[in-house]
Amino acid sequence: MQVIPVQAVHRGFGTTSRRDNWWAAPLGVFFGLLVFLVYVNWAMFQGEHYTFGPYLSPFYSPELWGSSPHAWFGEYPPFWPSFIPFSPALLILPFPAGFRFTCYYYRGAYYKSFWADPVSCAVGEPRKSYRGENSFPLIIQNIHRYFLYAALVFIFLLAYDVWLAMWWDTGVAGEKEFGIGLGTLIMLANVVLLAGYALGCHSLRHIVGGRQDEVSKSPVADACYSCTSSFNGRHQLFAWASLTSVMATDIYIRLCSMGIISDPRLL
Numbered sequence: 001m002q003v004i005p006v007q008a009v010h011r012g013f014g015t016t017s018r019r020d021n022w023w024a025a026p027l028g029v030f031f032g033l034l035v036f037l038v039y040v041n042w043a044m045f046q047g048e049h050y051t052f053g054p055y056l057s058p059f060y061s062p063e064l065w066g067s068s069p070h071a072w073f074g075e076y077p078p079f080w081p082s083f084i085p086f087s088p089a090l091l092i093l094p095f096p097a098g099f100r101f102t103c104y105y106y107r108g109a110y111y112k113s114f115w116a117d118p119v120s121c122a123v124g125e126p127r128k129s130y131r132g133e134n135s136f137p138l139i140i141q142n143i144h145r146y147f148l149y150a151a152l153v154f155i156f157l158l159a160y161d162v163w164l165a166m167w168w169d170t171g172v173a174g175e176k177e178f179g180i181g182l183g184t185l186i187m188l189a190n191v192v193l194l195a196g197y198a199l200g201c202h203s204l205r206h207i208v209g210g211r212q213d214e215v216s217k218s219p220v221a222d223a224c225y226s227c228t229s230s231f232n233g234r235h236q237l238f239a240w241a242s243l244t245s246v247m248a249t250d251i252y253i254r255l256c257s258m259g260i261i262s263d264p265r266l267l
Contacts, residue, residue: 015124047087047101102144200231
């Protein structure tokens with residue numbers, strides 16, 4: 001029997017036999033991520049209106065150096081070059097940004113929507129070769145698990161911010177009173193969604209149980225693996241929900257700080 005070699009067929013960019021609206025999903029992802037990227041860069045370099053009372057924007061938490069009462073070490077870092085404008089977010093955002101940028105879900109999302117690699121299944125690509133993530137610069141994506149460790153620390157820090165958001169100044173020096181505002185609940189919802197996103201991480205799923213041949217032989221590993229798997233099945237949902245919530249939390253605190261809206265006290 002004669003064996004006929006199979007040759008790769010290179011379609012022109014966008015060429016496809018699909019009749020559905022295959023472009024809708026990557027186009028929606030493109031605009032969704034673009035809006036977030038534009039806003040987060042503006043908020044990061046803006047450096048103002050990121051606190052209101054006990055509220056602290058998640059883009060600036062923890063505030064290591066800064067001008068607000070939330071700052072840990074003072075107003076200005078001693079190592080910062082004087083010719084570069086300083087914003088507290090510049091020391092913080094690279095860690096959660098690195099976690100999302102190297103995330104397995106987001107890789108597939110922005111590879112399709114920004115790089116058209118591929119733009120969608122069975123649709124022609126703008127390139128004829130594929131190198132994968134085994135060479136520079138995409139090999140850097142392999143540091144995702146290290147960003148995961150930082151992201152888990154940030155979950156605890158943001159949860160602590162929610163606790164601080166329940167204590168309001170009474171006007172008397174050193175005295176605070178318990179209270180819950182709408183901003184407190186918004187910050188709490190943001191932490192829950194961020195935790196759902198982080199706990200569904202593919203790397204975390206592997207760390208807690210995927211390295212074992214038979215995870216069921218370890219009750220603890222099996223329970224952890226099942227827990228992360230339940231979040232992992234909704235990883236895309238939590239990825240977008242947490243992306244929206246973290247931006248919405250910053251917007252809410254910013255509008256309150258600017259006096260555009262008021263924060264209703266619920267308790």
